[in-house]
Amino acid sequence: MTQPKVLISDKMDPRAAAIFRERGIHVDEITGKTPDELAAIIGDYDGLAIRSSTKATPKLLEHATRLKVIGRAGIGVDNVDIPAATQRGIVVMNTPFGNSITTAEHAIALMFALARQLPEADASTQAGKWEKNRFMGVELTAKTLGLIGAGNIGSIVASRALGLRMKVIAFDPFLSPERAMELGIEKVELDALLARADFITLHTPLTDQTRGILSREALAKTKKGVRIINCARGGLIDEAALKDALDSGQVAGAALDVFETEPATASPLFGTPGFISTPHLGASTTEAQVNVAIQVAEQMSDFLLLGGVTNAINMPSLSAEEAPRLKPYMALAEKLGRLLGQVLGDQVRAVSIEVEGAAAQLNQKPITGAVLAGLMGTYSQTVNMVNAPVLAKERGLDVREVRHEREGDYHTLVRVTATTPEGKRSAAGTLFGNSAPRLVDIFGVAVEAELDGPMLYIVNNDAPGFIGKLGTTLGEAGINIATFNLGRRKAGGEAVALVAIDDPVTPHLVQQLCAIEGVREVVPLSF
Numbered sequence: 001m002t003q004p005k006v007l008i009s010d011k012m013d014p015r016a017a018a019i020f021r022e023r024g025i026h027v028d029e030i031t032g033k034t035p036d037e038l039a040a041i042i043g044d045y046d047g048l049a050i051r052s053s054t055k056a057t058p059k060l061l062e063h064a065t066r067l068k069v070i071g072r073a074g075i076g077v078d079n080v081d082i083p084a085a086t087q088r089g090i091v092v093m094n095t096p097f098g099n100s101i102t103t104a105e106h107a108i109a110l111m112f113a114l115a116r117q118l119p120e121a122d123a124s125t126q127a128g129k130w131e132k133n134r135f136m137g138v139e140l141t142a143k144t145l146g147l148i149g150a151g152n153i154g155s156i157v158a159s160r161a162l163g164l165r166m167k168v169i170a171f172d173p174f175l176s177p178e179r180a181m182e183l184g185i186e187k188v189e190l191d192a193l194l195a196r197a198d199f200i201t202l203h204t205p206l207t208d209q210t211r212g213i214l215s216r217e218a219l220a221k222t223k224k225g226v227r228i229i230n231c232a233r234g235g236l237i238d239e240a241a242l243k244d245a246l247d248s249g250q251v252a253g254a255a256l257d258v259f260e261t262e263p264a265t266a267s268p269l270f271g272t273p274g275f276i277s278t279p280h281l282g283a284s285t286t287e288a289q290v291n292v293a294i295q296v297a298e299q300m301s302d303f304l305l306l307g308g309v310t311n312a313i314n315m316p317s318l319s320a321e322e323a324p325r326l327k328p329y330m331a332l333a334e335k336l337g338r339l340l341g342q343v344l345g346d347q348v349r350a351v352s353i354e355v356e357g358a359a360a361q362l363n364q365k366p367i368t369g370a371v372l373a374g375l376m377g378t379y380s381q382t383v384n385m386v387n388a389p390v391l392a393k394e395r396g397l398d399v400r401e402v403r404h405e406r407e408g409d410y411h412t413l414v415r416v417t418a419t420t421p422e423g424k425r426s427a428a429g430t431l432f433g434n435s436a437p438r439l440v441d442i443f444g445v446a447v448e449a450e451l452d453g454p455m456l457y458i459v460n461n462d463a464p465g466f467i468g469k470l471g472t473t474l475g476e477a478g479i480n481i482a483t484f485n486l487g488r489r490k491a492g493g494e495a496v497a498l499v500a501i502d503d504p505v506t507p508h509l510v511q512q513l514c515a516i517e518g519v520r521e522v523v524p525l526s527f
């Protein structure tokens, strides 16, 4: 295995680079590059470790020809084009909990800062004004805090606010009543939250549903004198409407850590009385940065070295312990998919993947991904485990997974059945010694073949003399037979030969093989 290379392109705690090096991964820390400069170097790397500054756009990813994984040392992945990464087979992972406490604390800090106008009071005092009568604050105790989004960060904010004796209400369509009760908060609709909250804090991702959730109309529905905090994502609030609401006094104060356009070096909000801002500092504590740096480096190393997948946005998880056990199954699954793909071409409309015996104890998703990657890999150069399920969906391929706990003739078995307009064809394989993939059944004919290197799949009438003629034709073309596996439905019926050969065959030789008496089909294979 060649040494993987990782690029850290945003400022990150040095522990990330140290972990990559300890695990034998080459790492370069190159920060502050323009998109074009980054595009010029990204082609050298297997992994890209980022925070929120690097934008992994489709344009950048076009140059990322080696890239296998993007690791986000933090939570929000809106700076990564996930569909583009997935199309290119790049796993995108984040560290969903490493900076949650820190960010929740920042929201609470901003809530205090708004309640007591701390930044203005500080600036005035340091300017020598001593304006004691100018800064009249409000208490938090007994006030109502409205959470928009009660996930990881929102729920930590709730627990801190309850400790401050606030009443907490939340709008989150995915918050269950049980979870709300467990958190000690009241689940409400958005309009009720707007009408009741003295403070509103946002903790949702930026999605099509949440963009502009505090729109001009929503701000008009708030309780007069509300104070608003946003430590989630710019774009959740209409900034122009917020400016007007601050000017009119509808909103008494607003604290933004995040902006629609970042870096936010200019904004109509700047200088507005009651407005406070920080430059996307939510996650910026020593503790959070150490957490996310360690987590992202461990996760990316596990993926690059062992195939373990943790906290991936675009792929099911696969622990570093599970990955070595699944590896031979994935190799078997990929070979079965590849075999069917080569024999059936692009005629496959549906695939059923059955696991039986020991295989049924494992996580089936990676096995399915490998089958699809093998199947579609015969007509797509860029398909892999990551993008195969998405590409299958795009092509309208109906994919089914079936699990049989019982053992059949083999202690472990993977069977792939493909449906084409002509009917169903299936291939099954097992693992010898729990590690070596072997084909044991092809289209209902029992065989025992290693699927490796160049091979020939031949269907012929079972009749004396065929093997001799086949050997002679291959021999005259200078093709050496490595192994020969033959199976038949019944004596004198249809027979299937899987022939491992030392060199690939030419189309002309395939024609010659097809011309042998009794041969019905010849398909050159490669594994």
Ligand SMILES: NC(=O)c1ccc[n+]([C@@H]2O[C@H](COP(=O)([O-])OP(=O)(O)OC[C@H]3O[C@@H](n4cnc5c(N)ncnc54)[C@H](O)[C@@H]3O)[C@@H](O)[C@H]2O)c1
Pocket: 075, 076, 077, 096, 099, 100, 103, 148, 149, 150, 151, 152, 153, 154, 171, 172, 173, 174, 175, 203, 204, 205, 206, 207, 209, 210, 231, 232, 233, 257, 258, 280, 281, 282, 283, 284
């Ligand atoms: N300022 C910073 O530096 C900083 C740091 C960390 C995280 N963040 C951001 O904070 C946000 C929240 O992070 P998290 O870890 O709590 O995420 P999370 O996924 O744990 O929680 C998000 C919550 O939003 C809810 N939600 C989704 N759609 C919604 C909708 N339409 N209306 C209301 N609620 C909705 C979800 O149900 C979920 O409970 C993310 O955008 C993240 O990027 C910012």
Ligand SMILES: O=C(O)[C@H](O)COP(=O)(O)O
Pocket: 051, 052, 053, 073, 074, 075, 076, 077, 099, 280, 281, 282, 283, 284
């Ligand atoms: O989503 C996140 O984790 C935060 O926005 C933190 O971003 P940062 O890593 O750029 O500070």
